[in-house]
Amino acid sequence: MAQTVVYEDASLAWDWTQGSGGAVDTFDIQLGTAPGSYTLPTITVDDTVQEYKVSRLVSGPGTYYSAVLAENTGGQSANSNEVDFTAVVRSFVAQAVF
Secondary structure (H helix, E strand, O other): OOOOEOOOOOOOOOOOOOOOOOOOOOEEEEEOOOOOOOOOOOOOEEEOOOOOOOOHHHOOOEEEEEEEEEEEOOOOOOOOOOOOEEEOOOOOOOOOOO
């Protein structure tokens, strides 16, 4: 089930453990609007980044699917577990002043 998040405030975060493939140089954040289909532009961040603001990734409300992979000179890791979330816009209640 998709987690519902206010898209202006939410972040994707990940943990990683170095495997036998060597030190990580970058992480690739993949995103799409269907499970397993990451059709939106991939965001590449350096190895010190392990959280990324959702509003920088998505264009607005909707359900999104994301996976992260690690990369170094030896190649790319397999995708992380996929997460899904539904991004919503914060609703404001107008108050009349009398």
